[in-house]
Amino acid sequence: RGERDALGDKVAASTAATSTAATAPLACTRAGVLVRQGRPASARVQYARCRDGGAQGAFAAAIGLAELEWLSGDRAAAQVQTQQARARLADIAAAPERWNASIELAGMLVRTGDAHAARALLQSVAPRLQASGLRRDAARARIALAEVALASGDPAHARADADAMRASPMQAAWQPRLRQIEVALAHAAGDEAEARRRLAALHR
Numbered sequence: 001r002g003e004r005d006a007l008g009d010k011v012a013a014s015t016a017a018t019s020t021a022a023t024a025p026l027a028c029t030r031a032g033v034l035v036r037q038g039r040p041a042s043a044r045v046q047y048a049r050c051r052d053g054g055a056q057g058a059f060a061a062a063i064g065l066a067e068l069e070w071l072s073g074d075r076a077a078a079q080v081q082t083q084q085a086r087a088r089l090a091d092i093a094a095a096p097e098r099w100n101a102s103i104e105l106a107g108m109l110v111r112t113g114d115a116h117a118a119r120a121l122l123q124s125v126a127p128r129l130q131a132s133g134l135r136r137d138a139a140r141a142r143i144a145l146a147e148v149a150l151a152s153g154d155p156a157h158a159r160a161d162a163d164a165m166r167a168s169p170m171q172a173a174w175q176p177r178l179r180q181i182e183v184a185l186a187h188a189a190g191d192e193a194e195a196r197r198r199l200a201a202l203h204r
Contacts, residue, residue: 024053028060040068055091059101062088066108075112082108096134099125103141106148115152122148139170146181155188176202 031046051061066081092098102125109118122145129138146161186195
């Protein structure tokens with residue numbers, strides 16, 4: 001009887017672990033929705049479950065909590081979570097998923113004050129995405145590079161990245177962000193009239 005009980009306990013534990021891993025991606029999605037709804041306490045509960053979803057779940061939980069801390073105004077905590085996400089990045093085995101996670105990480109690196117690391121990360125993944133034929137994701141990395149350059153006070157690189165993005169066959173998918181970059185570039189150039197014109201066009 002003792003052996004049967006032990007075996008039953010192992011089966012139950014294995015089933016519970018499998019169930020937890022299977023529901024973790026849903027918890028990750030729910031957490032993101034809760035953050036946008038302004039429900040941080042509930043989001044934290046979901047991120048705790050999200051963390052059980054293997055390497056991608058652990059990364060998603062860390063990067064999600066980093067955003068949550070940043071939105072709450074706790075930059076130090078956001079930096080800690082961002083570095084945790086950075087440490088988890090290499091654990092994501094599938095290259096496309098790891099490259100896209102890199103783009104997410106770059107966004108939080110900029111927010112927490114490490115634009116240099118964000119740019120280096122994006123520069124490493126953008127050509128890989130392009131070479132792999134993942135044009136939409138490559139375009140996402142390119143526009144993120146332009147945004148990082150703007151955040152770093154480097155309008156020349158931002159302009160070059162925006163121009164490359166505009167020449168991309170995927171540029172239509174990222175028009176809203178591209179137009180926001182154009183507003184910021186006009187402002188950086190001191191052309192306030194052009195910045196206002198472009199800003200007004202965003203709301204048409």
